Amino acid sequence: ASPLKERLAQLIPKRREEVKKFRAEHGSDVLGEVTLNQIYGGARGVPALLWEGSVLDPNEGIRFRNLTVKECQEKLPSATHGKQPLPESMFWLLVTGEVPTANEVQALSAEWAARAQLPKFVEDLIDNCPNTLHPMAQLSLAITALENDSVFSKAYHSGVSKADYWQFTYEDSMDLIAKIVPIAGRIYRNLYRDGVVAPIQPDKDYGYNLANVLGFSNNEEFVELLRLYLSIHSDHEGGNVSAHTGHLVGSALSSPFLSMAASLNGLAGPLHGLANQEVLDFLLKMKESVGDDYSDETLEKYLWNILDNGQIVPGYGHAVLRKTDPRYLAQRDFALEHLPEDPMFKLVSRLYEVVPRVLTKHGKTKNPFPNVDSHSGVLLQYYGLKEQTFYTVLFGISRTLGVMAQLIWDRALGLPIERPKSFSTEVLKKRIEKA
Numbered sequence: 001a002s003p004l005k006e007r008l009a010q011l012i013p014k015r016r017e018e019v020k021k022f023r024a025e026h027g028s029d030v031l032g033e034v035t036l037n038q039i040y041g042g043a044r045g046v047p048a049l050l051w052e053g054s055v056l057d058p059n060e061g062i063r064f065r066n067l068t069v070k071e072c073q074e075k076l077p078s079a080t081h082g083k084q085p086l087p088e089s090m091f092w093l094l095v096t097g098e099v100p101t102a103n104e105v106q107a108l109s110a111e112w113a114a115r116a117q118l119p120k121f122v123e124d125l126i127d128n129c130p131n132t133l134h135p136m137a138q139l140s141l142a143i144t145a146l147e148n149d150s151v152f153s154k155a156y157h158s159g160v161s162k163a164d165y166w167q168f169t170y171e172d173s174m175d176l177i178a179k180i181v182p183i184a185g186r187i188y189r190n191l192y193r194d195g196v197v198a199p200i201q202p203d204k205d206y207g208y209n210l211a212n213v214l215g216f217s218n219n220e221e222f223v224e225l226l227r228l229y230l231s232i233h234s235d236h237e238g239g240n241v242s243a244h245t246g247h248l249v250g251s252a253l254s255s256p257f258l259s260m261a262a263s264l265n266g267l268a269g270p271l272h273g274l275a276n277q278e279v280l281d282f283l284l285k286m287k288e289s290v291g292d293d294y295s296d297e298t299l300e301k302y303l304w305n306i307l308d309n310g311q312i313v314p315g316y317g318h319a320v321l322r323k324t325d326p327r328y329l330a331q332r333d334f335a336l337e338h339l340p341e342d343p344m345f346k347l348v349s350r351l352y353e354v355v356p357r358v359l360t361k362h363g364k365t366k367n368p369f370p371n372v373d374s375h376s377g378v379l380l381q382y383y384g385l386k387e388q389t390f391y392t393v394l395f396g397i398s399r400t401l402g403v404m405a406q407l408i409w410d411r412a413l414g415l416p417i418e419r420p421k422s423f424s425t426e427v428l429k430k431r432i433e434k435a
């Protein structure tokens with residue numbers, strides 16, 4: 001039996017009752033209005049989605065089930081000799097709203113390791129991808145292919161009761177979280193190494209196993225970095241492209257595999273998760289150009305050149321955040337502790353001082369401060385994971401935790417198919433004239 005599934009089975013009936021009562025009492029209460037600019041402006045700020053795992057405050061940053069990044073680092077169980085939260089403990093928190101015990105976390109590690117076996121045809125599918133196909137496209141293909149063994153799809157077609165959908169969503173989610181690790185390992189080892197993937201260790205945790213399939217598990221510091229990375233990239237409330245896409249596609253009762261593949265395709269965009277790859281490209285080019293000259297004058301000149309060319313500074317700005325992302329700060333703390341003298345970290349540090357000033361003067365972006373993607377690349381390259389085209393895959397593994405946690409609740413609460421209303425410009429004009 002799965003302790004997490006047992007806990008969920010206790011929590012779901014209570015939550016269903018709570019939501020039923022809440023809706024009965026307040027179902028017609030008004031939470032906001034929508035302006036024409038919001039319709040043309042990416043629905044920014046429109047309150048329209050349910051998302052249980054996390055809520056984003058523009059100034060404070062993310063809270064996972066009401067815990068800040070720092071509180072998660074303090075409260076969530078870590079590895080025996082580590083101090084970063086184990087991604088298992090983050091998943092438990094996102095799903096249940098509760099901090100798990102060390103035993104509960106260990107049971108999750110063991111369950112994920114036990115479910116990690118890949119179907120042979122999925123391995124062949126990855127092996128047959130040309131090495132020119134971006135790792136995110138390979139990841140999405142492989143996750144889509146896991147549909148072959150979806151217990152949710154089978155249960156749906158065999159006519160199970162809607163009240164039980166969550167159980168099958170749970171089973172697929174657990175398989176997906178488990179299998180995405182050897183999938184990522186295979187993509188990495190095929191593209192950048194010898195194609196040999198280390199087996200999943202049944203007695204090790206998720207972060208260790210990810211490091212191991214990539215070929216980096218002999219460095220405990222890197223394993224700790226991955227545990228931190230996987231925990232903090234997991235969830236960023238529901239409106240971002242990857243989270244919203246997973247939720248939307250799942251609302252059509254597409255399986256967790258099909259929903260997550262769609263989510264990953266959104267994460268692969270340069271304005272979203274691909275920004276971590278773009279940041280390292282940007283830093284390496286900048287380093288080549290400025291050498292060791294990190295003076296204000298040289299860095300500012302370089303940045304203005306980019307902006308004057310109509311390009312963006314990757315890793316800076318955010319649709320919701322208006323201050324420095326606490327996930328950036330958690331990674332900065334890690335760097336200050338483990339690689340304070342690394343020249344690339346020093347460049348990132350200097351940019352943290354210079355870019356906000358330049359972007360503020362430039363006057364366009366609503367948030368001149370760094371986001372999560374601004375920092376991850378320099379940490380990974382320090383430990384030898386230098387292939388930046390792979391970075392978004394790591395983000396994708398982590399984001400799977402948040403999207404799956406919500407998908408389980410979507411089905412537990414019986415949420416319907418999503419279908420917001422759209423209008424043409426002509427119809428909008430008519431409605432505005434009438435108003």
Ligand code: CMX
Pocket residue numbers: 240270271272273274275311312313314315316317318319320364365366367371372373
């Ligand atoms: N560099 C230059 N210009 C920027 C900018 C940046 N880093 N961030 C925003 N702007 C510009 C926008 O392009 C926009 O210009 P136009 O008016 O010409 O279209 C203007 O400032 C206003 O944008 P905004 O309201 O501040 O930002 P949005 O909510 O539209 O977009 C985001 C948010 C993240 C896409 C944007 O800040 C950006 O492109 N940043 C760089 C890419 C990045 O780091 N993405 C990762 C975000 C985190 C994640 O999802 O992983």
